[in-house]
Amino acid sequence: MSMLLQFTRTLSFLCILGGFLACDTNPAKNTGPENENKNLDAVNGTPVLDGSASDEAWENAAWYPIPYSWKENAPDSNDFKGRFKVLWDDNMLYVLAEITDDTLTDIHPDGLIQYDDDDCLVLYLDEDASGGDHAYNYNAFAYHIALDGKVADMAPDSSNQFFDEHCISRRTTSGKISVWEVGVKVYDGKTYTDGGENIPKMLQQGKKLKFAAAYYDNDRSSEKEHVMGSFPATSEPKDNAWQNADNFGIMELK
Ligand SMILES: [Ca+2]
Ligand SMILES: [Ca+2]
Ligand SMILES: [Ca+2]
Ligand SMILES: [Ca+2]
Incomplete structure (x- = not known):
């Protein structure tokens, strides 16, 4: 040769x-x-919100993990494991979350009281990717989505309020694995007012938002046992995403 x-x-x-x-x-x-980066891409597509991941649109989207503990004790993979994907269309974002949780717990019947001590999926959204404080303003939203689909967050007057009209959520559970399929409307936090006529924004390719996902895990305790998030907590308090958007990932609409 x-x-x-x-x-x-x-x-x-x-x-x-x-x-x-x-x-x-x-x-x-x-x-x-799975992508280890907290920054993420959302792919264009529209799923049917039925709590099933069988839509063709989801096949084009990457999984992103929820691997970081925001509390002192991290659960093992039997106790909690989670990952998610994001799609977008003109009208809203869509989040598919696949959550392994050994016990589903909802011990606070009033959805506005200790909503973060029951199992809930949390979606953090900063529409203009500004980062910064959002504890008592709408610079960013922290949607705590309960097992019953109720959506709670803190309002500027520091009261807990429902934001059910912001997120359409359907969940199916088989054994320890729950599939959450959530449609998330995107509001301009700079103009959003409580009780006002707030119109969700139309979305366009190339737009960048800040986004993160978390899961508050309780397994029959009086308070949450674990908080797991999609970005590493680099300073104290670790569970700080509810009030500060700086460390959310950058999400680009592709
Ligand atoms: Ca579906
Ligand atoms: Ca658990
Ligand atoms: Ca903002
Ligand atoms: Ca649980």
Whole structure:
């Protein structure tokens, strides 16, 4: 075999191998590894909000993990494991969350009292990606979505309020695994007023928002046992996303 032929064959082999490796590291498919970055892409598509991930649109979106403990004790993977995807269309964002939780707990019947001590999925949304304080303003929203679909957050007057009209949520649970499919309307926090005529924003390709996801896990205790989030808590208090948007991931609408 000539040196040139051998070199060409070796090069071809390396190219094919490179192709396989490139496929393996592609995070944009269901079969790919999960993306470890807190920043994320939302893919254009519209799912049916029925608590089932069977929509074709979800196949084009990458999974992002919820691996970081925002409390002193981290759960094992039997106790909690979570990941999510995000889609968007002109009207809203869509979040698919797959949550493994050994016990579903809702011990506070009033959805405005200790809503963060019952199991809940939390979606944090900062429409203009400004970051910063959002404890008593609408610079960002922290939607605490309860097992019954009620959506709670703190209002500027520091009262707890329902924001049910902001999020359409459907959940299906099989054994320890719950699938949450949530449509999230996007409001301009700079103009949003309590009780006002607030119109959700239309979304466009290329828009950047700040976004994060978390799960408050209680398993029959009087208070939450674990708080798990999509970005690492780098300072104290670790569970700070409810009042500060600085560490949310940047989400681009692709
Ligand atoms: Ca669906
Ligand atoms: Ca649990
Ligand atoms: Ca903002
Ligand atoms: Ca639980």
